[in-house]
Every structure is written in C-alpha cells, then in structure tokens.
Amino acid sequence: MxxxxxxxxxxxxxxxxxxxxxxxxxxxxxxxxxxxxxxxxxxxxxxxxxxxxxxxxxxxxxxxxxxxxxxxxxxxxxxxxxxxxxxxxxxxxxxxxxxxxxxxxxxxxxxxxxxxxxxxxxxxxxxxxxxxxxxxxxxxxxxxxxxKTGVDTKKFVSVTSDEKRRLKLKYGLDPEKPLVLHVGHLNEGRNIQTLLNIDSEYQVLLVVSTLTKDEQNSELREKLLKKSNIKIFDSYIPEIEEIYQMSDVYLFPVTEDGHCIDVPLSCLEAASCDLPVITTDFGEMKKFINKPGFYRMNGADENGLNKLIKSATEDEHCSTREAVLPYDWDNCIGDFS
Known part of the structure; x- marks a missing residue:
C-alpha cells in the first residue's frame, strides 16, 4: 500500500x-x-x-x-x-x-x-x-x-468520581463545580460565542488546537476570558483523554460546514468517556441525536442551553459510550484492502 x-x-x-x-x-x-x-x-x-x-x-x-x-x-x-x-x-x-x-x-x-x-x-x-x-x-x-470511524475506545474511557476530582485539581479547576468542555478552534464559525451564555454555576473549559493558535479570534477570546467561569487551554496536551475524563458535560455548538470535519472526533472521544453530549445535528452527529445521553442543541438561547446542561449533569444513567463503540479506529482498517 x-x-x-x-x-x-x-x-x-x-x-x-x-x-x-x-x-x-x-x-x-x-x-x-x-x-x-x-x-x-x-x-x-x-x-x-x-x-x-x-x-x-x-x-x-x-x-x-x-x-x-x-x-x-x-x-x-x-x-x-x-x-x-x-x-x-x-x-x-x-x-x-x-x-x-x-x-x-x-x-x-x-x-x-x-x-x-x-x-x-x-x-x-x-x-x-x-x-x-x-x-x-x-x-x-x-x-x-x-x-464509520473516529475514536480510540481503549484510550478514551470513563473514570471514577475520585479520579475525576483528582484530574480537575491537576489542571487547576474547581473539583466541586460541574465542568462543561469544548475542544476545537477559537472562532465564531464554530459558534464558540455560545459558551458566553453558560451560567456561572458551571465552569467552562475551551481547549484550542495548537494548529490554529495564530488564527484565533482575539476579540472573541477576550470576551470569553472576561467571564470568571471560563478558562482557555491553548498549549499542546499529550494526555488529552484526561481533559475529557475530568469533564462532566461535552458541548458541541458547531452548525456551519467548513468549520469541522464530518465526524466531530471530540464528540466521539467525549462519548467514549461516557460523558453526556449536547450537540447540534452537524454531520455524522445526526445519527446520535436520539440516542441515550445525547442532547439536541437548538440555537444558543441562554435559558434553553442552561436547562440542557442541567439535565445532562443530572443524568445518572448516562451511557453514551455504547453508541460510539462501532466508530473505533480499529474496526475500519479492514475496509482498506
């Protein structure tokens, strides 16, 4: 080959x-x-x-x-x-x-x-x-x-509540506060401004790719950092699985073509760690919307978004991992003959 x-x-x-x-x-x-x-x-x-x-x-x-x-x-x-x-x-x-x-x-x-x-x-x-x-x-x-592909289900796994707490402390976050995560580029095309609508009872973490660090929307970045409950990590994180494992909810607000690949890997990685996922119906995410633990995000309405986050954090029977197991990288290698 x-x-x-x-x-x-x-x-x-x-x-x-x-x-x-x-x-x-x-x-x-x-x-x-x-x-x-x-x-x-x-x-x-x-x-x-x-x-x-x-x-x-x-x-x-x-x-x-x-x-x-x-x-x-x-x-x-x-x-x-x-x-x-x-x-x-x-x-x-x-x-x-x-x-x-x-x-x-x-x-x-x-x-x-x-x-x-x-x-x-x-x-x-x-x-x-x-x-x-x-x-x-x-x-x-x-x-x-x-x-169907996009996730290493052996690497991205759920952890205990004690381990989640330890990881939050490791990365300088409040172990007592629910953490809403988004991983991706910092620009308006990804609808990142949605994070500004999240209530202060939640801490928000945006992890930005180093590939597009120089292409960040500086005005949007400044607005995000003015909110006391939002943090931005924009350096390379080798153990990226730990970021998902310490989080409580994953938020994917992208709606426009050209701002994300067809199968958002961050959503699959979050689900592989058994996190509830709040998502638009972008690309392949259409196939997950009605599955347990996946919440449809309709627009950036502040009240509606915070209600979704509340429902997701209170979901004691979340089981999103099962839905992404068929998307493990190893499963598709046989298709390349």
Missing part, C-alpha cells in the same frame, strides 16, 4: 490531523508493506518526505508510484475546493492503478471543482452519510465509500 499525505505531523491535536495519524498508524501495522510519503508536514510515520509544488508534480513521486504498481491512498489536508480538486485530478493521472482519497471534511465543490473530481475517477472515502449523499451528485455511487 502506498500512502501520500500532507496531514501527518508530530502534534496531533486537530481533527484532520487526528484522522490521518490514527488511520495511517494502524494501516502501517496491518499492511506490512505500507509505504508512506509525506509533504509539507513531517511525521515519524513517514518513510519518505518530499518537497512538492501545489500541483503535486515531482519526478521522484511519479517514479515511486510507477514502481509500486498499486492503488494509492491520498489524504490531503483541507484546502480551497478548487485547490483540492486540482490535486485529486493530477494525482489520478499519475495513479494508473487507482486512487482512493480520504476526505474528512466535505468539499463544497461547485462548477470546475465538481468537474475535476468527476473526471479524476478517484474513489472517495467519507465519514458521514451527509457527505456521502453530497458526493453522489458529483460521482457515481460506486466511487464513494462511507466509513
């Missing part, structure tokens, strides 16, 4: 980076001869790192693809639709034995972008039914694969 990606890196704390790292790590283990080529970003999983131009044109790359004589798996980091479409098309011309493209985030392709993806003959691998339906308008159904 030959894998090409610019989404592999050392600090894995963003959705697309997590998808790429977790899948490729497991594919290298299960497919003994897997060879990984990286560009732009480097990783210990890489067998060869290259300097490629925006059109992916490189004599050595073409030579390796030709020598391997096998289908290529391409995992591009999200870019503008036209840029992604051009690269998929160019890659398909080089990959005579076929090309699979993993698209963690839906490409809002129109016009020439749609045409290039259609002409590429690449097979598309997606992570939500919503994206699967969208791409059916671009390519034949036989060229789309929907895969």
């Amino acid at each position: 030959l894998i090409i990606s610019n989404s592999l890196t050392e600090k894995v704390d963003e959705g697309c980076l997590k998808v790429t790292y977790n899948l490729i790590k497991r594919l290298k283990k299960s497919h003994g001869g897997a060879f990984v080529i990286t560009y732009e970003r480097k990783s210990e999983l890489s067998d060869r790192h290259m300097e490629l131009n925006k059109l992916m044109l490189n004599g050595e790359l073409r030579s390796i693809i030709k020598q391997k004589k096998e289908k290529v798996l391409y995992v591009p980091f999200p870019a503008k639709p036209i840029a992604t479409a051009i690269r998929i098309f160019v890659m398909s011309l080089m990959c005579r034995n076929g090309l699979d493209v993993i698209l963690p985030m839906k490409i809002n392709a129109e016009g020439i972008s749609k045409l290039l993806i259609r002409l590429s003959k690449a097979d598309l691998i997606v992570f939500s039914k919503q994206s699967e339906n969208f791409y059916k308008s671009i390519v034949p159904k036989g060229r789309i694969r929907y895969i």
Whole structure:
C-alpha cells in the first residue's frame, strides 16, 4: 500500500490531523508493506518526505508510484475546493492503478471543482452519510465509500468520581463545580460565542488546537476570558483523554460546514468517556441525536442551553459510550484492502 499525505505531523491535536495519524498508524501495522510519503508536514510515520509544488508534480513521486504498481491512498489536508480538486485530478493521472482519497471534511465543490473530481475517477472515502449523499451528485455511487470511524475506545474511557476530582485539581479547576468542555478552534464559525451564555454555576473549559493558535479570534477570546467561569487551554496536551475524563458535560455548538470535519472526533472521544453530549445535528452527529445521553442543541438561547446542561449533569444513567463503540479506529482498517 502506498500512502501520500500532507496531514501527518508530530502534534496531533486537530481533527484532520487526528484522522490521518490514527488511520495511517494502524494501516502501517496491518499492511506490512505500507509505504508512506509525506509533504509539507513531517511525521515519524513517514518513510519518505518530499518537497512538492501545489500541483503535486515531482519526478521522484511519479517514479515511486510507477514502481509500486498499486492503488494509492491520498489524504490531503483541507484546502480551497478548487485547490483540492486540482490535486485529486493530477494525482489520478499519475495513479494508473487507482486512487482512493480520504476526505474528512466535505468539499463544497461547485462548477470546475465538481468537474475535476468527476473526471479524476478517484474513489472517495467519507465519514458521514451527509457527505456521502453530497458526493453522489458529483460521482457515481460506486466511487464513494462511507466509513464509520473516529475514536480510540481503549484510550478514551470513563473514570471514577475520585479520579475525576483528582484530574480537575491537576489542571487547576474547581473539583466541586460541574465542568462543561469544548475542544476545537477559537472562532465564531464554530459558534464558540455560545459558551458566553453558560451560567456561572458551571465552569467552562475551551481547549484550542495548537494548529490554529495564530488564527484565533482575539476579540472573541477576550470576551470569553472576561467571564470568571471560563478558562482557555491553548498549549499542546499529550494526555488529552484526561481533559475529557475530568469533564462532566461535552458541548458541541458547531452548525456551519467548513468549520469541522464530518465526524466531530471530540464528540466521539467525549462519548467514549461516557460523558453526556449536547450537540447540534452537524454531520455524522445526526445519527446520535436520539440516542441515550445525547442532547439536541437548538440555537444558543441562554435559558434553553442552561436547562440542557442541567439535565445532562443530572443524568445518572448516562451511557453514551455504547453508541460510539462501532466508530473505533480499529474496526475500519479492514475496509482498506
């Protein structure tokens, strides 16, 4: 198996980076001869790192693809639709034995972008039914694969109340106060301003990806930090599972395409730790809305949101973990043959 990606890196704390790292790590283990080529970003999983131009044109790359004589798996980091479409098309011309493209985030392709993806003959691998339906308008159904994946259920597990208390103290939080968590980018496109509506009886923690630390909305950040019950962590946290384990509720307020990957990994990780999850019906979350422990978030109405949080924190029989077990990374590796 030959894998090409610019989404592999050392600090894995963003959705697309997590998808790429977790899948490729497991594919290298299960497919003994897997060879990984990286560009732009480097990783210990890489067998060869290259300097490629925006059109992916490189004599050595073409030579390796030709020598391997096998289908290529391409995992591009999200870019503008036209840029992604051009690269998929160019890659398909080089990959005579076929090309699979993993698209963690839906490409809002129109016009020439749609045409290039259609002409590429690449097979598309997606992570939500919503994206699967969208791409059916671009390519034949036989060229789309929907895969359930997104969480390491062995790493993200629930802990005892004593351990939860210990972790809150470790991270400088009040062990007596319910903690509402959100993990993601700090910008209005993710509807982060919703956190401003959470009552002071709850402490709120926003964990921001280091990948987009320089792209934070400074005005929104200032508003958030003016509230005494809100804290922001924006440095890399190796033991990210502990952040979920010490929390009491996970809040996912994203509504707009382009601001999160199709299957929000943070929601799956929270649920794997058996946290109640308050969520919109974004992407793959539509499939969880009516399951036990998942609460539908309707808008950012202050009273409604705090009622949901109260219900979630008082849910003594929360069992969200069961719903995400089929999404364990290990379960989908057999789909990559």
